[in-house]
Amino acid sequence: MPTSSRLRLLLAAVLIATAVHAAVTPAPPFADGAVLQRDKPIAVWGTADPTESVTVSFHDHTVSTTAAADGRWSVTLPALPADSRNATLTIAGTNEITVADVVVGDVWLLSGQSNMEWPLKRANDADNEIAAANHPLIRHLKVQHRLAAEPRIAVDNTGWVTATAATAGEFSAIGYFFAREVQAEIGVPIGLLNISWGGSPIERWTSAEAIATQPDPSLYRTRFEAEVASYPERLAHWEHVNGAYEADRAVAEAAGEQALAAFDQTTRRPWKPGNPAHHHGRPSSMFNAMMTPFVPYGIRGMLWYQGEANANRHGEYRDLFTAMITDWRAKFGQGDLPFYWVQLTNFHQPARWEWDGREWGFLREAQTQSLALPNTAQAVIVDIGNNFDIHPRNKQDVGARLAAIALTRIHGIPRETSGPTFAGVTRDGPRLRVGFDHVAGGLVARDGAVRELEIAGADGVFHPARGDVVGSVLIVSSPQVPEPVDVRYAFTNGLEVNLFGANGLPVAPFRSDDR
Template sequence: MNKYSITLCIGLMLSIQALIADVRLPQIFANGMVLQRNQPIAVWGWADPGEQVKVGLNTQQQETTANADGTWKLTLSAEEAGGPFQLVVSGKNTLTLSDVLIGEVWICSGQSNMQWTVANSDRAEQEIAGANYPQIRQVEIPRKTSGVPLDDVEEPLEWKEANPQNVGNFTAVGYFYARELYKQLNVPIGLINTSWGGTIVETWISKEALEKDKSLKRAVHVFEQVPADTVRKNTDPNHYPTLLFNAMINPLIPYTIKGAIWYQGESNAGRAYEYRKSFPMMIKDWRKRWGLGDFPFYFVQLASFKAAGGISATGSTWAELREAQHMTLSLPHTGEAVTIDIGNTDDIHPRNKQDVGKRLAAIALHDSYGRDVVYSGPVYRKFEINGAQATISFDHVNGGLTTKGADKVVGFEIAGADKHFYPAEARIEGETIVVSSPTVTKPKAVRYAWADDPGKSNLFNEEGFPASPFRTDNWTPATKNAVYELKN
């Protein structure tokens, strides 16, 4: 080896050592970021083993020592909404992040209807031109897959303000949600957009959570037999389980958040019955890993869409998926935005994301912020059979029941013991619906909006929220035996 080569090697070694010595933050910590108000703020990163690390924000300063593996973490005291501030992190080097706001931070996740941008939504030009909300900011997580949990994303991230230059690329549901919250709360709103179109729920769940279920763990065990290099080269998020949890959720933990909004399920409709366990499994998995208790988790029920044209007579996978979503409300601090009235028969991506955001925001204002607002349409409570008629009672009537688009109530079906459903005549009586059919003299069950595309169903409360689809029977669903499988 010549003298030049030796000098070059020494220089490279010193450069590597200098790089290792630098205190480093995860990429989500960047200029213009929003930190969560009124909760202890997690800050973490990497440094030399044993290195002293100091973190300053506003008037406070904390310090810690890097662990033997070079990781460090500390927790700043809770701050009230405000800013802009600087976040200063120092060790052998100093990092200074500017224009840092304190407000409400929300994860925005799911598949294409969450990924869907403002630029592709209704009245896009008007919405973009009118976006003047410098305290609403989004950071978008790169769409990557990984076979193992990542501790950070690879490339630098950028928090962007909601202005005409940026907002067209914001998640539309997230932006319209944030805009409603901002108008009511008048505090900064941060959106972490981690979404990927067409994805199944199993790719968003950790391996450890999936392994706890006796059927889902079979797919994990097959996945573990796949060569690491094969997984590494894979770019399909649905090809294996847990890929997006590893690459697009784990790197965000434990960034302090208020909660999450979620729009997904279309890709799981064929296994809707299984979604009854996989969806709440994911919510509980995220909550456990973030360590913030039962943080708010609000989701969008599937909109109306022709899909496979499923109805009660043939079986509707989309109706069964909506039922599975609705059942998830048994978890604390969850909420459901019903959207069957604002879907599009011919387009799985309805453009009206404004009303979706507003309905999610109403849930948050009630559940997260204690506001006395209406946040739900009529929800089935019970039914009684009186001769040839069935009477349906609801919660969340809120001012009374009404219809939209037609004088008569549309969307109810009724069946006898033969389990054959027929369109029902339905009328509003006070806070109940009375249904009947001349074909069914001894009714056993009633369904409402039970179809892939129930867009003509028109029961609302006076506050303008649509009734959630439901069935009174417990007859075997069409998707009962469909399970998640991974073939080697």
């Protein structure tokens, strides 16, 4: 072999060896501007060459380890108190990584679908909110949309971004308003891990291990395969329905501005179905790609806003939601982490989308039933949605209600966290008397008789009913039901609620039957 050929081969071998050499690399959350969880041992991990020595230093603590045969390494630093001073985290192997501007405070994991992902720039009063955003101790990391069949160790993300007028518009609006309320009270840095995806069903966020605990684990896989198979037909149906929508809107537009405004207020453009193979993927695919790279990062708790995508499968939701919460807690390995969620708000789906007009009512119930898990709480927001917009812009109040829960339960700073909740019902001749918990100060019916009530007799057929407040009791009746048995309140999709507690928070939806 000529000398020049041997040299070329040798050079190629050197380049290949250099390419496969794995420099020490930290896991995704360990980047400039990171917020580390206070008062807990600090897990730091990443990858390196097999058997490579890795040393991690932060503040006055240094810990070393050796990478395993697969290149993974992990160390644990001692717990630290909150510290707003910018510090440096150093990770050294054959190379050295310097992570700058690191603070210690409280980290909250944000997850769910579009209403959690919804950015501040599209919330109510966005321009003024963004202009006022000057919070160097509130930091946000957004994970990019990714899918994976198996758990991953890394994922694309924005890195940690400090809340300023130039950056806050891209933050989760709910996360930002939550953090702003909490940080103002407790004064420590707040980190927001935004791991969310619009339109995503809960099974994509649930690990394979958790799905395996369900009554019919194969259901989710077979449903996904059916969705893939039916996609061409569903796309063709959307094209037909969307064509009808466009034609109807053109008629309204031709009739004038008022007719067009009325049409747009009451009729929503049909959603174009996404290809399930490319959009939301198979069960567990979001958990694998987007969540596992952050396990077991130290966090204070989890905030969740999801359920719209599962409304037509509400019968499965309670078990799956409970399994997901339990599994996430186990995987993060930090005990029964606080898990707070937003109950679905009011939304009147256009007729062409609805199954029976009650799917959201039953999904709300499934969410409420998951309160049986310890250290959970629910923000009820049926009074602040938009019946004709699945993305209500009032994220300020949603964030504030979640913040009130965290401040009360974790930090001992009392806030109003719940309106009245259903306690029981008794028969009083042709009327039902409904009692409540969390009803200090009594009930308040704004604008007259209580709306969104239904009662049924032994036949189980529900009819609209009248409700009157007497102190802390609700009296319900209907001339169509002379011998009432059961009552439902706010148990349909679209709602116009007017029943509140004296603390200004809405009465939570309920029903007394189990039909």
